[in-house]
């Protein structure tokens with residue numbers, strides 16, 4: 001399943017979008033500002049990688065770019081990597097919290113208030 005990389009023409013954010021069907025490309029919108037004026041970065045087609053692959057290739061000491069932090073799938077990656085190295089089981093609660101953080105960051109803040 002191809003994930004294409006796009007760049008927003010309004011705010012220059014680069015982001016990835018999973019395109020299942022050709023028509024869905026019309027719905028691609030910038031996650032930052034909502035603009036639909038995006039261009040596809042054709043040279044940088046990437047394919048879906050499992051979280052395991054992301055964990056394996058994740059280097060906690062490497063400098064992070066803005067796009068790293070804007071990619072919600074990277075939330076919690078550092079904590080998971082560290083826990084794995086230490087042999088710590090973060091438990092199911094952590095996974096749930098992480099999933100929530102990734103899908104609804106505002107909700108987590110609301111819950112903790």
Ligand SMILES: [Zn+2]
Pocket residue numbers: 008009010011012013030031032033034035
């Ligand atoms: Zn934008």
